[in-house]
Amino acid sequence: MMSKRLPGRPSSLRLPRPPAVALVCLGLFLLCCLFVPRFASFGNLENVLRVAAILCIVACGQAIVIILGGIEFSFGASVALASVVTVMALPAAGPIAGLAAGGATVIGVGAVNGWLVGRMGLPPVIATLGTLMIASGTAAWLVGGLPLDAPPSAAFSWPARGRVLGIPVPILAAMLACVVLHGLLAYGRIGRLWYHVGANPLAARLAGIDVARIILLGYAAAGAFCAVGAIILTSRVASGQPALAPNLPFETIAACAIGGLPLSGGRGHVLQVVFGVLTVAMLNNAVVLINLPVAWQLVLLGLAVLAAVGLQKDWAALKRLAGRATR
Amino acid sequence: MRPLSDSGARFLVAPASILAASALFGLATPGFLTLDNGLSIAGQIWILALLAVGQMFAITVRGFDISVGAVAALSGTLGVMAANAFGMPALLLAVPVGFACGTVNGWLVGRAGFQPIVATLGTLLAVKGLALLVTGDGQAVPLAAGDTAGLAFDAVIGLPPLGWAALACIALAHVLLRHLVLGRRILMLGSNPEAVALVGGAPWRIEMSAYQLCGAFAGLAGALMAARAGAGLPTEGAGMELQSIAAAVIGGTALAGGRANVWAVLAGAAFVQVVLTGLNLSGVSPFFAQIAVGAVIIASGLMDMGLRFLLSRLSRTFRQQGTFQ
Known part of the structure; x- marks a missing residue:
């Protein structure tokens, strides 16, 4: 049996010794400052952080799912569905309840995914791709495929445009999300169980853990992080858009992969997520500033994912491969 | 005698689902159960069928290929560009393009040890x-x-000529999977990777071949898509990877690997098309x-x-000999 209090922190939390992603991130930042025109201006950096903030909040959710050994593709669609639900609920319920309804939708989709993966034993790809289709179909169906404008109000636009002590709300929310995630992973009982289940589900079950419940809670918690992102995004676009953030799942998975979370699960630290997110946001920003076609964002993102995962494989194996290839 | 539980049941799901769906839509929509509609469905399934057969190879080696839709779009577009430059036959350039993408996927998964999802997500x-x-x-x-x-559209003996061509390719896939060494090895790798190494095969090479086949079929689907639309559509194919996975799995391809039947996958693709056409005719959004x-x-x-649960229950009564079929 597991004892109630375990000494020390789970080893899965330890960062890899040279935090490679931090160096990559810093290097990219310096490169961008030197070679990308207008990158290093205050306005642009704030803009990068704003974009990174939403990505970071959702990536925190993705990180939980990845630590559980899963993968979550339905974030983009559930954010779109949330925006539609929010705007449809606005006239009747007012901004706060409307946004809450949108957030609840995302958590609901996450919980369904968790149920399908945990209880029904579906592979995460199948479950989340299925709910992706269902959620985006429902979003488009509700509004007939066209964006629905929201009546402007101060409370409604606060999550995206408000400032607290001069700091934009999305950036504050992202910091808060990181702190909460770190708290859950490092100090929470549930976080330790997520690592346990992700590292070895069979062992977890043999240790008497209700694996299905832990997975369900993990996907629902991921949904909760994504819900915060959905509220900020909806508030920013001030409309219900059935095609709001189609690349969100890809970008969050890429951020986690670039940050060095192994997609086989069981390990991960919140700082890896943060640096991964910053890298993705800077790449996207640089592509726009250099005036390359936006499609380069996709190409670079894909290559970055492959490169990052490739570099995670131990260097010895890479060297062996290179040796064989040259022979 | 091989017990039914070993292979038969899972491949009967797709045909049974087609019958059930047809009966349902036939009751709900008067125009559904007509010969014309049947032929129209039969003319439309081939893009999805080609993608699903390709996906089947990837799933059989315990993987996924979520890049098939994008690969089909890229290869179809490049095929059209080549056809415009060098004449019609060059449209088939789509196939080597798809094969090349499949090679990248296969190398990453088989040789470099990437998880299939990550590798194919990157590509x-x-x-x-x-x-x-x-395309600018x-x-x-x-x-x-x-x-x-x-x-692409005018039927000759029931199917449009390109439909016949696609059917021929699918028949080739069946021969490959059932009767050629490569196909048997792909099934073997799916059911027991160690066994492949024990009989002297190189598991990574077989895994790579499976993804190459998947890519080549995606390329074929891209060529067909371009021929049907009369244009290369670089943004087409989003969502096709999902439909292809659905068709392949409905067609009895085991997610745990090692079990597949090309004709059942074709039936799975037909089922997805029946559902789409049926909903369309019923006039829903x-x-x-x-x-x-x-x-x-x-x-x-x-x-x-x-099925896995049921069959494992059933097969306890029969002693299974071979694990792959």
């Missing part, structure tokens, strides 16, 4: 971006070399069809789990 993003880049800004590239609409596809994917996954 999905890169290939999607490339398809947009080669995602503009459709019209096929100037010749008119392919006749080949086209967005509802998307919801239905999502439900079909999840249902197919649940079916696979249910």
Whole structure:
């Protein structure tokens, strides 16, 4: 049996010794400052952080799912569905309840995914791709495929445009999300169980853990992080858009992969997520500033994912491969 | 005698689902159960069928290929560009392009040890971006070399000529999977990777071949898509990877690997098309069809789990000899 209090922190939390992603991130930042025109201006950096903030909040959710050994593709669609639900609920319920309804939708989709993966034993790809289709179909169906404008109000636009002590709300929310995630992973009982289940589900079950419940809670918690992102995004676009953030799942998975979370699960630290997110946001920003076609964002993102995962494989194996290839 | 539980049941799900869906839609919509509609469905399934057969190879070696839709879009577009430059036959350049993408996937998964999802997600993003880049800004590239609409739509003995061509390719896939060494090895790798090494095969090479086949079929699907539309569509194919996975899994391809039947996968593709056409004829919103596809994917996954559970129950009474079929 597991004892109630375990000494020390789970080893899965330890960062890899040279935090490679931090160096990559810093290097990219310096490169961008030197070679990308207008990158290093205050306005642009704030803009990068704003974009990174939403990505970071959702990536925190993705990180939980990845630590559980899963993968979550339905974030983009559930954010779109949330925006539609929010705007449809606005006239009747007012901004706060409307946004809450949108957030609840995302958590609901996450919980369904968790149920399908945990209880029904579906592979995460199948479950989340299925709910992706269902959620985006429902979003488009509700509004007939066209964006629905929201009546402007101060409370409604606060999550995206408000400032607290001069700091934009999305950036504050992202910091808060990181702190909460770190708290859950490092100090929470549930976080330790997520690592346990992700590292070895069979062992977890043999240790008497209700694996299905832990997975369900993990996907629902991921949904909760994504819900915060959905509220900020909806508030920013001030409309219900059935095609709001189609690349969100890809970008969050890429951020986690670039940050060095192994997609086989069981390990991960919140700082890896943060640096991964910053890298993705800077790449996207640089592509726009250099005036390359936006499609380069996709190409670079894909290559970055492959490169990052490739570099995670131990260097010895890479060297062996290179040796064989040259022979 | 091989017990039914060993292989038969899972491959009967797709035909049974077609019958059930046809009966349902036949009751709900008067125009559904007509010969014309049947032929129209039969003319439309081939893009999905080719993608699903390719996906089947990837699933059989315990993987996934979520890049097939993007690969089809890129290879179809490049095929059209080649056809415009060098004449009609060059449209088939789509196949080597797809094969090349499959090679990248296969190398990453088989040799470099990437998880299939990560590898194909990376290529999905890169290939999607490339398809947009080669066309400037995602503009459709019209096929100037010749008119392919006749080949793609006018039925000759029931099917349009390109449908017959696709059927021939699918028959080839069946021969490959059932009767050639490579196909047997792919099935073997799916059911027991160690066994492949023990009989002297190179597991990574076989895994790579499976992804190469998947890519080549995606390329074929891209060529067919371009011929049907009369243009290369760089943004087409989003969502096709989901439909292809659904069709392959409904067609009895085991998610745990090692079990597949090409004809059942073809039936799975036909089932997805029957559902889409049926919903279309019933006059529901086209967005509802998307919801239905999502439900079909999840249902197919649940079916696979249910079958595995049931068959493992049943097969305890029969002593199974071979594990791969």
